[in-house]
Amino acid sequence: MxxxxxxxxxxxxxxxxxxxxxxxxxxxxxxxxxxxxxxxxxxxxxxxxxxxxxxxxxxxxxxxxxxxxxxxxxxxxxxxxxxxxxxxxxxxxxxxxxxxxxxxxxxxxxxxxxxxxxxxxxxxxxxxxxxxxxxxxxxxxxxxxxxxxxxxxxxxxxxxxxxxxxxxxxxxxxxxxxxxxxxxxxxxxxxxxxxxxxxxxxxxxxxxxxxxxxxxxxxxxxxxxxxxxxxxxxxxxxxxxxxxxxxxxxxxxxxxxxxxxxxxxxxxxxxxxxxxxxxxxxxxxxxxxxxxxxxxxxxxxxxxxxxxxxxxxxxxxxxxxxxxxxxxxNVAMATAGGVASASSAYSAAFPVSPINNNERAGANWGNGGGWADGTLNTFPDWVQINFAGSKTIDHVVVYTVQDYWANPVEPTDTMTFTQWGLTDFTVQGWNGTAWVILGTVSGNNLVKRTVNFAAYTTDRIRINITNALGAYSRITEVEAWGQ
Known part of the structure; x- marks a missing residue:
């Protein structure tokens, strides 16, 4: 059909x-x-x-x-x-x-x-x-x-x-x-x-x-x-x-x-x-x-x-x-077999492991509540999630740090940031030999940013960050939706 x-x-x-x-x-x-x-x-x-x-x-x-x-x-x-x-x-x-x-x-x-x-x-x-x-x-x-x-x-x-x-x-x-x-x-x-x-x-x-x-x-x-x-x-x-x-x-x-x-x-x-x-x-x-x-x-x-x-x-x-x-x-979750990695990390207090633990608000930020890169004002940075085998996905949701990070709430589709969030990034999928851009985001100000694209089968995704506020890249959660 x-x-x-x-x-x-x-x-x-x-x-x-x-x-x-x-x-x-x-x-x-x-x-x-x-x-x-x-x-x-x-x-x-x-x-x-x-x-x-x-x-x-x-x-x-x-x-x-x-x-x-x-x-x-x-x-x-x-x-x-x-x-x-x-x-x-x-x-x-x-x-x-x-x-x-x-x-x-x-x-x-x-x-x-x-x-x-x-x-x-x-x-x-x-x-x-x-x-x-x-x-x-x-x-x-x-x-x-x-x-x-x-x-x-x-x-x-x-x-x-x-x-x-x-x-x-x-x-x-x-x-x-x-x-x-x-x-x-x-x-x-x-x-x-x-x-x-x-x-x-x-x-x-x-x-x-x-x-x-x-x-x-x-x-x-x-x-x-x-x-x-x-x-x-x-x-x-x-x-x-x-x-x-x-x-x-x-x-x-x-x-x-x-x-x-x-x-x-x-x-x-x-x-x-x-x-x-x-x-x-x-x-x-x-x-x-x-x-x-x-x-x-x-x-x-x-x-x-x-x-x-x-x-x-x-x-x-x-x-x-x-x-x-x-x-x-959400095939990216750790409980679904997803494994997260990153280009760098600021310290042990900002590891990459929380970005697929199904906690989107960034609770306990600065104490294992989310990831920040370790390269001041240097881009690109990236986080990657390997799935438990090949999955067909059609949208990825990237969550970044809220302005009031010490008292965060569950992010909505309209929540904005002014201090710490990701402004420019691409969502990429691995085709077996190279990274393929699935979606591009520019000038972002949303804490929760959904990126839709044509259905794509891959065993891993990467969020490649080219700009962010506050000198560092910061992510609280990444979701990849599909079967």
């Missing part, structure tokens, strides 16, 4: 970011791929196992894309696609093709279908179903279906070898093969790790979360938030974190093992989440604190998360494009 990289830095989008915990404030995403979407997506699924992205439009089609080749495979609905889900193995996508219901009676008005896409061959199969409004995969050959009448039923179905799905659960009676769930219409998520099915209603009256357990193919009702209970005032989305650590009902995060336990409330509805990050409308939050971490370059509520990783795809409705984002890490 069309490769590109774009850096999203956290500090530039919110004033509170300087006060976030260090690991949260350091989070960045790099956009590593993007292309035009073949349809206007209302839902997406990502299978990294099969290197496939699957998009569902408003009703008429599901389009699967082989990410490597870019080839799309389109499946048209017999009536209308209302939902889709990925099997736990990552091999199959199931699409619910809803035939309709006699509202208020919970009976089908016409035939529903479930389509199954094998992502290994990009081929489709089909079964009829009693009612297929929403779908959740239990395995490659088993799905749970839900009606979308005002009061809903569930069916637990085997794929089977015939033309129709085979219900596995005991029917409640009047509702055909369905189990009467005694919940108002909404959406649900199944967690294969716990065997629990979590339902959040649409919230047109009482907003409620109800848990069920699948035992011996039967639905067993568990705890619920109650009528006008602990989930009242929330709803609108239903999201299970990819690692099963949290369940989101709109802006409300609850314990997925006890949905009566409210954990925290986010500033907006959550549309996708993994164990660390919760995604709102283009913004993303720390899943453990609810604090804002950053924002994508566009607004969206359509995400496709890696089921077992930290990367994700997002759909930009304004440009009808899809974008692949991966988290970046």
């Amino acid at each position: 069309h490769l590109l990289l774009r850096v999203l830095t956290i500090g530039s989008i919110c004033g509170i970011c300087a006060f976030l915990p260090r690991d949260a404030a350091a989070l960045t995403y790099t956009e590593v791929d993007s292309f035009a979407a073949p349809t206007n997506a209302t839902m997406m699924i990502y299978s990294p196992t099969m290197d496939a992205l699957v998009l569902k439009n408003a009703a008429s089609a599901i389009v699967a894309i082989d990410i490597e080749s870019g080839e799309p495979t389109t499946r048209l609905a017999n009536t209308r696609f209302t939902d889709m889900t990925l099997s736990p193995s990552g091999r199959y996508v199931f699409g619910a093709d809803y035939g309709g219901e006699n509202i208020g009676y919970g009976t089908p008005s016409s035939t529903s279908y479930v389509h199954r896409l094998d992502l290994t061959s990009m081929t489709w199969d089909l079964r009829t179903a009693y009612i297929a409004g929403n779908v959740q995969a239990v395995s490659d050959t088993q799905v749970i279906l839900k009606s979308i009448d005002q009061w809903v039923t569930f069916t637990n179905n085997a794929w089977g070898g015939g033309t129709a799905l085979v219900p596995l659960n005991t029917a409640s009676g009047y509702w055909g093969p369905g189990y009467y769930a005694s919940v108002y219409f909404g959406d649900f998520r199944y967690d294969i790790r716990t065997g629990r099915l979590l339902h959040g209603n649409a919230g047109l009256s009482s907003q409620e979360i109800q848990a069920f357990r699948i035992a011996n193919n039967e639905f067993v009702k568990q705890e619920g938030s109650g009528i006008y209970g602990s989930a009242q005032g929330y709803g609108g989305t239903v999201v299970l974190a990819t690692d099963g650590s949290a369940f989101y009902y709109g802006a409300l995060q609850v314990d997925p093992l006890d949905v009566t336990h409210n954990v925290r409330v986010f500033p907006e509805r959550i549309y996708a989440a993994n164990g660390s990050v919760a995604h709102g409308n283009g913004k993303y939050y720390d899943a453990h604190t609810g604090l804002l971490l950053g924002a994508l370059p566009f607004s969206t509520t359509i995400y496709a998360m890696n089921p077992s990783g930290d990367d994700f795809w997002a759909f930009d409705p304004a440009s009808t494009t899809v974008h692949h984002f991966m988290p970046s890490s």
Whole structure:
């Protein structure tokens, strides 16, 4: 596909970011791929196992894309696609093709279908179903279906070898093969790790979360938030974190093992989440604190998360494009295997070793808190960090000494200096035989200076300093971000 990289830095989008915990404030995403979407997506699924992205439009089609080749495979609905889900193995996508219901009676008005896409061959199969409004995969050959009448039923179905799905659960009676769930219409998520099915209603009256357990193919009702209970005032989305650590009902995060336990409330509805990050409308939050971490370059509520990783795809409705984002890490840190060296050092009180210890403010300056060179008014000076092997990086952040060095604070993107900082330097990468200039900074007055450049693969970087205030070069930290 069309490769590109774009850096999203956290500090530039919110004033509170300087006060976030260090690991949260350091989070960045790099956009590593993007292309035009073949349809206007209302839902997406990502299978990294099969290197496939699957998009569902408003009703008429599901389009699967082989990410490597870019080839799309389109499946048209017999009536209308209302939902889709990925099997736990990552091999199959199931699409619910809803035939309709006699509202208020919970009976089908016409035939529903479930389509199954094998992502290994990009081929489709089909079964009829009693009612297929929403779908959740239990395995490659088993799905749970839900009606979308005002009061809903569930069916637990085997794929089977015939033309129709085979219900596995005991029917409640009047509702055909369905189990009467005694919940108002909404959406649900199944967690294969716990065997629990979590339902959040649409919230047109009482907003409620109800848990069920699948035992011996039967639905067993568990705890619920109650009528006008602990989930009242929330709803609108239903999201299970990819690692099963949290369940989101709109802006409300609850314990997925006890949905009566409210954990925290986010500033907006959550549309996708993994164990660390919760995604709102283009913004993303720390899943453990609810604090804002950053924002994508566009607004969206359509995400496709890696089921077992930290990367994700997002759909930009304004440009009808899809974008692949991966988290970046600071590969220069000593804890990541980075080793720092320098052209010289003023004394043992100003060693080079602190420049990759993840302490950016320069605390304890003059007592091992940062580096200063040992050549008065003589340039260039340099510091170098060797990585733990080759890394692909796309930006470096250089931190220099604050004016009030005896009482420093966490640097922000706008903090300036007037006394001791680096004014002119280049960021260089080693190509195996020589240093290559990746970025040049002139006339700098920022304590924290970010240098962006095209993605570059190297096993070491060098900051080559050609001028600084106060007769010496001084650095408190160097970060190199990439994978």
